[in-house]
Structure formats: structure tokens, C-alpha cells
Amino acid sequence: MSQQLNAFFAAVSDPTRRAVVERLASGSATVSELAAPHPIALPTFMRHLKVLEDSGIVRSVKKGRVRTCHIEAEPLIAAQGWLAWQREIWEGRLDRLEALALQVDAADKGETDVT
Amino acid sequence: MSQQLNAFFAAVSDPTRRAVVERLASGSATVSELAAPHPIALPTFMRHLKVLEDSGIVRSVKKGRVRTCHIEAEPLIAAQGWLAWQREIWEGRLDRLEALALQVDAADKGETDVT
Numbered sequence: 001m002s003q004q005l006n007a008f009f010a011a012v013s014d015p016t017r018r019a020v021v022e023r024l025a026s027g028s029a030t031v032s033e034l035a036a037p038h039p040i041a042l043p044t045f046m047r048h049l050k051v052l053e054d055s056g057i058v059r060s061v062k063k064g065r066v067r068t069c070h071i072e073a074e075p076l077i078a079a080q081g082w083l084a085w086q087r088e089i090w091e092g093r094l095d096r097l098e099a100l101a102l103q104v105d106a107a108d109k110g111e112t113d114v115t
Numbered sequence: 116m117s118q119q120l121n122a123f124f125a126a127v128s129d130p131t132r133r134a135v136v137e138r139l140a141s142g143s144a145t146v147s148e149l150a151a152p153h154p155i156a157l158p159t160f161m162r163h164l165k166v167l168e169d170s171g172i173v174r175s176v177k178k179g180r181v182r183t184c185h186i187e188a189e190p191l192i193a194a195q196g197w198l199a200w201q202r203e204i205w206e207g208r209l210d211r212l213e214a215l216a217l218q219v220d221a222a223d224k225g226e227t228d229v230t
Binding site for chain 2: 015025
């Protein structure tokens with residue numbers, strides 16, 4: 001799980017690789033189709049694709065001379081789950097701080113009323 | 116925005132740095148408190164902390180000799196937003212594929228009924 005998150009987050013820390021994920025989210029595509037919008041050398045693009053495949057978020061199938069890629073949702077869902085979990089803990093803490101602040105306010109007001 | 120995502124995803128692609136984010140999600144902590152659970156040299160730990168600060172997810176304040184760190188939610192929310200967006204596109208496509216499959220099924224059934 002931790003290894004998968006390492007690989008997934010490293011994979012999507014590059015804008016070219018994120019663009020490939022964005023493209024594949026809306027449907028499978030061949031390597032040529034994926035490479036076309038990127039003004040970089042094909043071997044460089046292939047290295048990006050390899051990082052995505054190694055991280056498990058992209059899978060590809062070769063049929064004759066054409067390699068078609070698709071997205072695997074599981075690593076994406078796991079990464080989103082980790083982020084959502086951090087946010088929940090963090091927002092839960094804010095809620096508790098707010099409740100505490102209200103208590104302190106109420107106590108202060110109580111004191112002011114008495115004096 | 117893209118730069119922020121690059122830095123955020125690279126920052127959380129390391130398990131030590133993710134552990135720091137997990138710890139800070141539940142409350143501020145001093146550098147010593149953050150470093151304590153990690154069996155690595157302090158300079159190595161400080162380099163991890165610097166990556167987290169550079170990515171904007173961790174901020175720190177020095178008071179006397181004690182540096183206290185806290186989490187900044189904004190980069191985390193942006194990253195979660197990007198993942199949620201990919202997932203939405205991807206799941207929307209699955210829904211459309213399913214609808215299409217049902218149509219094809221219905222058409223097949225129609226043909227079978229006729230012949």
C-alpha cells in the first residue's frame with residue numbers, strides 16, 4: 001500500500017504524466033495518440049509512459065504494431081483515499097478547535113457578566 | 116497550479132514525508148516531536164521537512180529555539196480535487212459505456228425475439 005502510494009504520487013508529480021492520465025480518464029488511446037500533443041522526443045515520452053505503467057495507473061496492450069493504453073482506477077482511488085483521510089483528520093481537528101473556542105467565549109462572557 | 120501539484124505530489128511520494136503530513140493533520144508539532152518516530156539522522160529528516168515546506172503543505176514558525184510546524188490545507192485540497200476530477204471523468208465514461216452496453220443488449224434481444 002505504502003509502496004503503491006510512493007509510486008503513484010511520484011508518477012503524477014510530472015505535468016506530462018498528469019496530462020496522460022487526464023487524457024486516459026476519458027478513454028483508451030494508442031501510444032501515438034497519447035504522444036501527439038506533447039512537444040517532446042518520443043523516447044522521452046516513452047520513459048514517462050513507463051513510469052506510469054510501473055506505478056500501476058496505466059496498463060497497455062499490444063495488438064500487432066499498435067499499443068493501446070488504458071487507466072487503472074485502483075491506485076487513483078487509493079491515493080484519493082489517503083488525501084481524503086488526511087483532510088478528514090485535519091477538518092475534524094478544526095471542528096474541535098472551534099467548539100473549544102466557543103466554550104472559551106462562553107466562559108469569558110460568563111465571567112464578564114458576573115463582574 | 117500545475118507547479119503546485121508537481122511539488123505537492125513529489126512531496127507526498129515519500130513515506131517519511133507522508134508520515135509527517137499524517138502527524139500534522141491531527142495537530143501542530145515541534146520539529147523534535149516530528150523527527151522522534153523516524154529512525155533516520157536529523158539532517159536527513161530536516162531535508163524531508165524542507166521538501167514539505169517548499170511544496171507549501173507544511174509551514175513552520177520559530178519561537179526562541181523551538182520551531183513549530185503546522186499543515187496548510189490548500190495544496191492538499193487542490194491535489195484531492197485533481198484526483199476527484201480524474202475519477203469523475205473516468206466513472207462518467209464507465210456509466211456511458213454501461214448505458215451503451217444495455218442498449219446493445221436490448222438491440223440483440225430485439226433481434227433474437229424477431230428471428
